Amino acid sequence: MAIIAQKGSSTKxxxxxxxxxxxxxxxxxxxxxxxxxxxxxxxxxxxxxxxDWELPNEKAIFSEEKGEQPFVFSKEFTLSMHEKASLRAIxxxxxxxxxxxxxxxxxxxxxxxxxPCMLNIVHKASKDGLKVYANLAGVTPLPKGFNCPDAITPQxxxxxxxxxxxxxxxxxxxxxxKISGSAQYKAKFAMPNEAPQLxxxxxxxxxxxxx
Numbered sequence: 001m002a003i004i005a006q007k008g009s010s011t012k013x014x015x016x017x018x019x020x021x022x023x024x025x026x027x028x029x030x031x032x033x034x035x036x037x038x039x040x041x042x043x044x045x046x047x048x049x050x051x052d053w054e055l056p057n058e059k060a061i062f063s064e065e066k067g068e069q070p071f072v073f074s075k076e077f078t079l080s081m082h083e084k085a086s087l088r089a090i091x092x093x094x095x096x097x098x099x100x101x102x103x104x105x106x107x108x109x110x111x112x113x114x115x116p117c118m119l120n121i122v123h124k125a126s127k128d129g130l131k132v133y134a135n136l137a138g139v140t141p142l143p144k145g146f147n148c149p150d151a152i153t154p155q156x157x158x159x160x161x162x163x164x165x166x167x168x169x170x171x172x173x174x175x176x177x178k179i180s181g182s183a184q185y186k187a188k189f190a191m192p193n194e195a196p197q198l199x200x201x202x203x204x205x206x207x208x209x210x211x
Contacts, residue, residue, distance in 0.1 A: 015060050017071045017121050017134040023148050024073070024119040026112045028052030028156040030175070032076065033182025047079040049087075050175075051112065052156070053119055056149040070152050073119060075136050081107055094139040113155055116148035117141060160184045 032048040055071045062069055077087040081104040091107075092098055094117050099107070120138040125131070142148060158167045158179075168176060179185055 014131075015062065015071075016123070016132050017055065017073060018058060019121050019123045019134070022055045022119045022121060023057050023116065023142065023146060024053040024055050025116045025148050025151055026051060026114065027054045027072070027151060027153045028074070029110050029113060029158075030156070030171070030179075031079070031159040031184075032175075032179050033160065033184035035178065035182050048076050049079045049109065050074050050076050051109075053117075054151060054153045055119065056152060072153060073121070073134065073136070079109075081105065090139050094141065096141045110157060110159075113157065114151070118143070118146075160188055163188070 028051070030050040030052070032050060034045060034047045036043055036045045038044075052072060052074045055073065058071045059068045060071065061067060077090070078085060079087065081088045081091075081099070083104075087109075088099060088104060091109075091112075094112075094115075118140045119136065120140070121134050122137045123132050124135050126133065156167055156170075158164055158171075168179070171179070
């Protein structure tokens with residue numbers, strides 16, 4: 001899996017994706033690895049992955065140098081195709097078809113790169129009411145008659161079994177730090193001859209899947 005983003009922070013006004021349904025295309029996949037997070041006061045260890053989408057019809061000027069660029073949206077998921085996992089629910093909705101257990105146990109999520117869809121974005125205000133955040137409410141297939149423009153944002157894939165240091169160095173600091181704290185990263189660079197076992201499953205036969 002993989003992805004691309006520049007290090008550093010911006011002091012410019014934060015722009016929020018408009019709420020509603022948007023034509024989108026998956027452009028990135030980053031394997032974060034196994035990390036421990038505190039969720040609702042409880043410590044949980046999870047193998048995480050981030051999926052990135054480009055919204056080619058929604059654009060804004062984020063920097064004078066690049067001019068008008070499409071909004072992008074990213075979301076982390078636990079890397080699991082268990083029947084109750086949120087990743088499986090999102091992919092089921094995206095493809096418009098249930099996964100059989102055999103398909104779910106043998107699905108390579110990097111096949112999502114380049115696949116169009118509709119993203120339903122909702123807004124949620126921060127507790128102090130000073131900020132508005134874009135949240136993912138759903139992913140569905142592109143309706144008949146809709147076209148997704150050609151990709152603008154370069155594709156990015158980063159995974160521990162196909163590591164790209166060049167891609168890793170383009171990630172924002174907060175994401176690079178998160179990956180660096182994962183069990184897979186520590187194992188990979190402490191013992192370079194031992195490749196960590198990942199939860200991603202590869203499929204040689206993609207013909208049975210809409211993706």
